[in-house]
Amino acid sequence: MRDGEQTPGVSLEPEKKVWIARNLDALGVDVIEAGSAVTSEGERDGIRAVVKENLKAEICSFARIVKGDIDYAIDCGVDSVHLVVPVSDLHIEQKLKKDRETVKSNAIEMVEYAKKHGLIVELSGEDASRADLDYVIDVFKAGVEAGADRLCFCDTVGVLRPEGTYDIFRRLVTELRVPVSIHCHDDFGLATANTLAALKAGASQAHVTMNGVGERAGNTPLEEVAIALKYLYNVNTRIVLENLYPTSKLVSRLMGVPVAPNKSLVGDNAFVHESGIHVHGLMANTATYEPITPETIGRKRQIVLGKHAGRSTVEMALQGLGLTATGQQLDEITKRVKCLGDKGKHVTDADLMSIADSVLGRNTEARIKLIDCTILSGNHATPTSSVKITIDGQEVVESGVGVGPVDAALNALRKSVSGVADIKLDEYRVEAITGGTDALVDVWVKMSRDGRVISARGSGPDIIMASVQAFVEGMNRLIQEKNGIVKKP
Structure with missing residues (x-):
């Protein structure tokens, strides 16, 4: 809810934050980053409201390596801080106008300060994917010595490649003594692939957002990682998979960010079938054209009609409406459906029923x-x-x-x-x-x-x-x- 809420144009009032947090908790998320406490008083109200829910998940606030950020987080009553330190020379020199040693010293000081006030600390290297890896590891080791509980490698602008990600994380998990997280952005469409590569290499935590919301092209989508781990890698998580789609819809509605129809798993078209060849296969065995059943994530299969529809598609749609037709009638209904589809129309259930009324000779005057x-x-x-x-x-x-x-x-x-x-x-x-x-x-x-x-x-x-x-x-x-x-x- 922090990086995700940084989606351009999105701002969540406290009640919306609470609503989403409850659903993320029911989904089985381990850590909820409820916001950045330094942002505003309204943001702090939202974080406090989430904290008051007493959820099972750990509640976290984003913080820079600035004492005031940590003080605001402490005031909100969070369990942890996501303490972010820029580690690339580009960020250190151009954004902070500092040098490596100064930044490292500031990071150590703020880790110690946060720990002294009872916070769990996840020390995060911002823009780590464009930084000198030796320096990143040096900062991480210093942070662990200062008391950091977890570390996070951030692909801030999405430039990692899966094979490189695997190599980096093999080194990180070998040289560091605490859990290491992966935080990816989707600028090149590789966020999920890079996240899975990091987990395969030994990362123990992934930073994700529902529907992949976030700045620019967004972050790694929670639903993609959870389902890929389960069905491609045979790895179980605590995520309640059947809650994925309802949570996706809630987040989309409250944030006002529509999900693309062709988005994997949660997009409108993910379990929708039109092609006659596909529907014919589905009628024999749904696995022919579905890698998982829609019910797995709380969805239902849909059959839609258009110019690509075949006899099997129309027959299955009619069955769903409680109708049967002879072979000749079915051919005529299919012909009329295709004709409507050729005109660029989305053929609705009502359209199909009107066509069926005519072909089957049924009198169904509008009530x-x-x-x-x-x-x-x-x-x-x-x-x-x-x-x-x-x-x-x-x-x-x-x-x-x-x-x-x-x-x-x-x-x-x-x-x-x-x-x-x-x-x-x-x-x-x-x-x-x-x-x-x-x-x-x-x-x-x-x-x-x-x-x-x-x-x-x-x-x-x-x-x-x-x-x-x-x-x-x-x-x-x-x-x-x-x-x-x-x-x-």
């Missing part, structure tokens, strides 16, 4: 119909929406408020069907926008009811009405399924 939707929003007004719908011909009028006009409209719709169904909005995103003031927007929603999840889409020049259209379509499908309207022909 919910939107009659009117009005929005009140402005600089000084709470966004408010009023909707008029009919449910099975019965008129319902409801209003709702929200943080914005779309939120207000969807809240009003949820309230309007509360007597029929408890429907939740799980995900909402704008998938495509054309240019110009009359831009066409494509809204995609994922909704759920009693554990059943469905996706739907709405399009148009008005983002509010496109959102309402998608939500009404999804509500109809969820209510129809729950009440037995979706049946096998």
Whole structure:
């Protein structure tokens, strides 16, 4: 939560820090670096709030080799300090305007000071990957003699290579008498590889962040290291693997940093399949195209439809909706799905069900119909929406408020069907926008009811009405399924 929170544009209030810390603790993280106490009073409030949680994990504060930094950490009541000393000549001469011996002497003094005040000390060499390794080891040995409990080699700008990392850590663990940590950045996309190389060479601790958040290109992702250790190296950790995805989603939401769809393990696409060849293999054995099951990290497999979908993909998707089709019907449904995909559309569950309705000759007239939707929003007004719908011909009028006009409209719709169904909005995103003031927007929603999840889409020049259209379509499908309207022909 320190290096991760240094992601550009991210600032966590104390309650958010506590929320994340609780989840990291439940995940099985051994040490939580809750922040840098010298940063601000608000940062200190956040660190103190985490300390008060009395978590199982050791709570740490970042500190420079400056007495004031350590004093602030002591005042926050943390268990340990991550005491960082620049060790490359570039940092020593250009940033600190000092020399090697002065920096080493300052490091020794601050280690002794922190130990005297009862803190666990992890002495960290900043920019160690661009430093003279002999000097790094000299500083580390002096730090251990002064009382440092752990040491950390920092690849501050991500320039390590896995083979070089292994050699460095073999030397470090051979010459030093205390646990050694690896701290990597992902500037060249090698953070996980370098971290695993260090652990293989004998490092006993890895500095990681959830989703790989952090400065510039970020830090080593916790989820990648934990899963790689387990499934590639057969090494168990105390990480509760099934908590990885829920924790990933929480961190992404609270930090406001979306996870890339193609991000390993926790990205939206990590366990999503479209290709007909792949889905055909999955139907025989999921291991054909999945190295681990999605349930391992608290996820579920998804089958999506588009132009790459084959007969097997469509058949599996229909089964998930409780539908079966003859061979000829399946061919026709597949043809129409591909046609929609060729137009650049993301084929939602609602789209598939509409196509199936037509091909299978099912009459599924919408139970919910939107009659009117009005929005009140402005600089000084709470966004408010009023909707008029009919449910099975019965008129319902409801209003709702929200943080914005779309939120207000969807809240009003949820309230309007509360007597029929408890429907939740799980995900909402704008998938495509054309240019110009009359831009066409494509809204995609994922909704759920009693554990059943469905996706739907709405399009148009008005983002509010496109959102309402998608939500009404999804509500109809969820209510129809729950009440037995979706049946096998």
